[in-house]
Amino acid sequence: MAAPVVTCTCRTCLKARVTLERIFNVLDTYGWLLDSYVVDFFQEQLWKKLPNSWKTTLQTVSPDEFGKWLAGDISCSRVWPLSLLTLRQIAKNLQLNRDYQNDENVWRCNGRKKSENNSENFVLECKNEGLHDSRKKHNLFLKHVKIKKRHEIQQIARVCADCAQESNAECIVDVGAGVGHLARSLAFKYVLHVICIEQDALLSQQARKWDKELLVSLSKYLPDLPVNMPQHISIKLEDIDSDLSETIKDIRRTFSDNFHLNKKKSGFGIVGLHPCGDLAATLLRLYTSQCETRFICIVGCCYMKLTLKNPADVSNGYPLSKYLSSFTKHKKLSYTALEVACHAIESYCDKLKTGNYEDLIVHAYRAALETILVKQNSQLRHTQVRNVKVTKPISFEQYCMAATADFEPNLRPKDSDLQNPQIKCYLNQWRQIVIFGALRTMIAPLVETVVLLDRFLYLSENNLTPILKPVFNPRLSPRNFLLLSMKNTKQSRS
Template identity: 40%
Template structure:
């Protein structure tokens, strides 16, 4: 474990050094492109290279596809460094120790008529995540000799429903929205109604209905005093994309509770992490706290974007709708020139359309804040001159996005190191397809 800790520390230290070198790029807001002259913040060699480069070619470069472009050495060094330090995002072959599959058809798992039982009311992305998350949880529970799990932020209970009815685990879901908790219970009853049509009375009597609890979690005392049945005295913690500080809260509770045998958690919404105070969500580990580890809100926000999907769009040439970023940035300059207090005003989001004029965009965007659009020819002329630079806006946004996986790596490895510092085995796996589920890493820790 010592060598693993040192490797994680080394990766974190180098990653943060790179981030410090490019804070100026990560901290840019796209809507300030013209107000703050983002283009001229780029190194001169980068400007010369990307000025006339088709965004499609930039997509190829960031996707490690062959290119005939002559690139600045500083840019090549950055891309290769990011590639070397970033946690792998592509799905790996998963060697998960699952329970031996039986041929008993008198069960939710094997009856042919119940094959799609757990897919009802579940969208494609969620189906993908639930299926793979359940496999990881079941395998980890088996390794931990534990047959109970608690899912935090369980929503409609789709995951605990699979783990309870299909995989025979004692399962409980914790959800802060009372309406979702009630709907989860109704879905349980609907499932049981269907199951009774196909399974024997004996099999139905053995079904493990999940427990659904409605509560908002904010501290360890609430977690310690959960109203759980005796059969769930020892359990595993699971969290499928808990928002902001909830992921770190679960990890802290796992560390401080001997009766929790394992944890499987997938982070999300890094921009909502608290980064100061006693119970901060980042940084968590002692080591990262000792470094210059600041991650700004813009850097944590862009770390949640889908780089694979974005690069794929660039590679296919589907980037015309990205002009909308230039529309917004051009409007921002007009607003700030009109009244500096209007900087970052909450204008209405508008989808790009090839037939949309700049005037029409501005009128629709400003409806919400009731600010009249300046109509002087000089103002509109400048707006159209800004729009002509839309490819520059796409380039700067893309360069920021290239750094996003490195920021995510720092957040996730900080959590892994926090667990390792407490002497507990911990690993991180890219389990989901990043094109379907961009936050695709599961942190898995077990008490052995």
């Protein structure tokens, strides 16, 4: 049975609740920036909605200067509006710090006595390096893996191995396993029993192929390698009516049949490297409701795919915590706010600071195209167009041709539309759109903070000590926060 809901009064949980309340107070005033669609920039005259003092200053600011100011560059000598300065500082103070190299940025619930759970220090140390420490053997694990994924797997695999050791769990369930890069690290490098759950059967098929390849390569160096091949299950893990008992039975049966483990060793850890949308919430419910689950280790993503229903709905993706569910005045987040929260402010600032932002003109192109489409037919508003990446300078005409290539010929923009003086005036305002986007990016981390602290409090309310910390380089992996919890021995066997 799930643990009873509790209200933790430790300093961290109190801080989380206060932070959430203050964030929603900020969003009361400036949330419209996040709720706006950039494609409506001209349709809704979004620039005119900015405070007058902001418009007066920002219309003379170049994107690179604004990028430096946004990043806190003290060389910016311009006199900025006080309300804009205040918003930047408040956003910085309230958002979770994304610096993964500073252990002070860890949020840890201290509601239970340290003697009940000794995960406080080991998760920061990550000393488990696995069996294969030579560079040549280490490189075998990097085959087929892109740089971003390498960085993520090296970090999260170590944490999972430490959690497994600390919680006496030999088994791991990797949900949303894809082609199995993380699973191979856990199975071959850390000698854990791993079940991969992936809804795409083709990805599971590819994973099995690469499992065999790696086993052959490693056997050349370690002929007596005690490895249990990862087991791949192609199913979609859903949280229907919140009854996940059948899923648990399937997992236990797989561990028993393939790894010959007895019931005493049926406990397992859950790992999810960027589970999409509601899947993260499903994993958290699975962890809190089942005694077999020993620990959970997830890094979420795709917040815009969260189900935003009535908090009483058991399949709700957000909010999860009782605190936010009862926080009736402010708790709603829009699709656009959640979507922009999935971008990296660091990368956006880098683009602006270095003057490497001309590819962002595509946002002006899309907003100008929107005015043409809506004028032609109001039902075309927010119609999906082809994604056109500007890797080299292209004209507005070229963009429109590519973006509407799937449209019926009579719905595509006409030459007269493209040459309209009003459209050319819009396109000349592309730097304003870049700065408007930067304003949204400045406060977007507040939205991610809401989602993550909601999950943090959900675990705390279920008497399961959560830890939240940045573990990846945000420039490589924008969603870089790890949410971790480990049950003590009594909890996992009760």
